[in-house]
Amino acid sequence: MIQSVITIFGGLGLFLLGMHLMTRGLRQLAGNRLRQYIQNSTRTPATGALSGALATALLQSSSATTVATVGFVSAGLMTFPQALGVIFGANIGTTITGWMVALLGFKLKIGLLAQPLIFFGVLLQLFGRGRWQPFGLAIAGFGLLFVGIDTLTQGFSILEGRITPDDFPGDTFLGRLQLVLIGVVITLITQSSSAGVATALAALTVGAISFPQAAALVIGMDVGTTATAALATVGGSVASRRTGFAHVVYNLMTGLIAFCLLVPLGWLYAAAGPHLDPQIALVGFHTVFNLIGVLAVVGVTKHFARLIIWLIPSKGADPAERLDDRLLKYPQAALDAARAAVQDQAKLLFGAVSDVLRAKPEGIPLVSPDAFEQTNTSLRSYLDRIKTGPDDPAANADHIHLLHALDHMDRLTDRLRQSDRIETIQTTEHLTRFGHQLSGLAGRFVEADGSPALPTEFDALRQAFREERRLTRENTLNQAANDQVGLEEAIARVDSIRWLHRTTYHLWRISVHLVDGRNSEAPKTEARLEMEMELDQT
Template structure:
């Protein structure tokens, strides 16, 4: 008995390991296809739900689908209402695992047959190049998963006649509620509803529980998955927290509907036309799991806009708008994290350039110190988030990560220049500098409304070249005027400092814009011509 118990627990552990390997391998194989499907298929809640179901079935992970979706919302590529459809659909996609387990794992004894498959997959993962490496990991995971199921089944056989339906709460309203809670707790412990469903199927196979008891457990497991998501979103960005809360409320509502269905389904199984369900309770269980998730999605799709407003009311915006969507949950998906970080960087840049651009138009209206402090804090927060993203060497994602870190450096330098109020005022009020000061201010103010970052970068590049050449001419000219006693020497240093302020500020604006262009177009930033001629700060 003790040996069989250990075997059952080991089988469950192998199942969890196999699921993790399978998910990681499929996720690596899906790559950008996962993101492409999600981004292009969310015009309506129905399309979003379909995309969510398909992508979750592809990678066997609702969390991977949800994190990618949160990244799109955080990056402004998808509205929260569109994201809800994906979150709803992900629930349907997770039921595919139950079908695999019931049809392949319990109808066929594949444990021994799949041993060579595990070896083949492991060898591919160790020695083959991508994408075969990812395929090998998924293949090995597939094998380990079903080996785990075989061990779980064999271990559960020992409980036949010892653990019976009477060992669980009675089939009453209170008893079913206790089973729902038990299912939720088991899912929180294992961090996998699929493992819980597999365990319920194994217990059902040996007669340890009845179908209504197994159905109540599965309802609880469906609800239990939301607690994992909620924990993952604690302390995260607004988009992450809203997604976690919407997942929780949706699954609770779906669970209530499923719980109400237990009585009519139990009645149906006692009727002559329900004999098929009673004869194969495992298939009936996974069918019930799929059915109530479909039912929940169908019920909420028509009120998605109202549902999204409810969630936004429950989880209002907090913190600075520049970085409120940088949730740590996104770090599990580097591409999604970089999308969100890029969007936050755009917002920080727009905030700084808008205020500094206004200051160049009206130097008497200084940038408030609290605004600069908020921009500084947002820059540090975004930089910390970007540095925490794990990217592979030589990938486009790592190039984007490095570009963002460069941008934060230029933002800090530009923010520092925004505090040099006397130079700003001179750059606009001095007749010899005014024209270029106003041009730079107009360019900065246009950033927030500019939709074509390549065009903005081109304009910034032309302006900084002009400012560089102008500064050398201006310096020589002012020194000549002082030497010829045509200008008082007292203001010479301020004038030259202001000209240098314009040139260096234009340079930072160009570098920020060009790096953002490189990220958006997946190209390398333009080389910094004459970099040695540029003086250091």
């Protein structure tokens, strides 16, 4: 008995390791192309469900599909109703593993053939180059998966005759409910519904459980994945928590539908008798009830989305709330979310600049730089944890642009604290005129959502302010020397025109990095501009 239990756990471990390696290799092979496919194939909930099913079937990982989708929602590249379609489809995609296990593992019994696959896969991983390495990883994982199935079957075969269906809860309402709960526990332990289905198939093959009992276990395994999804979203972004909660509600609904089908399913199985293959029937039932679940909800996806949004509302206007640590495993998805958050923060900062320069002298609105600073810190921490490199030059360039934009946003936040200079601008006639020019352009950035023409306009205004800064400094200091203006007032005016110039410079650079994106100027040019600005201080 002990030997059998050890063998079962060993087989389950090999299966899980094989799934992990195969998924990792397939994900590396797919790269960003699968993400682009998901993004471009979600115009309706139905097409979203189809793309989610295909992506999950190819990646053999519903979590990878779900996390990519959360990234799209966080970045504003996909609406929440569109994302729900993908998540519904991902449940169907996970059933492909069951078919693969039943047909190849139990029918064709390719466990012996799988061992040389592991050998060749490891060789490709160790000595291959480029895309051969992830291909080798996927092949090795594929082979290991079936070795695990063989080991599982061996473990259960030792128990054949010792453990029978009579040792499990019977085919009653209470018995079926107990089996569902057992299935939930198995998924919580293995953290994989596919591993649970493989275990149920192995137990069914040796007669340790009956078909109705296996069907109830599979329902519980499907529902058990919701616990993983729920735990993974704790402390995550609003998009992540909505996605996780929607996954929980949807799977519970699908599980309830499947539970109601157990009685007629038992009648059909009894009527079919020996003509029905139990392994094929089990994975067929798993697929069918997931298809029914999708068909039941896909037509009312928008209403379902509104319910989830109502239950999990947004906390407020903090752009950092869209950031999700789950996305950090997928740098491009994390960058999508970070770019959207930085863009939103930039709009708030540009709007603050516009507001303070348009206010009347006696009514300058109180801006909260502390709130901006807190969000900037959160954004910087998140960007620091995103790992990009030379293997993906486009993502690396995008990463660098976001870091540059955030650096200028930090400096702009400090400028907003200088209320004395802002007040001088509002009380000095010719400076007020310049302030209104900058206010109008900053406001256009907020309204235009980043027009490609704005960086050029900011640059032109920056150059005009640089010349005006030189003239104001010269004229004002001359007036102070001739007692035409007080020295303190002269210094205040010089500081204020410098404030306008430097603020415009930061707005320009932020707009360049966010609007032009990867086509904007390189970091070396940024350093040259910084040197130019330092020289302008004198």
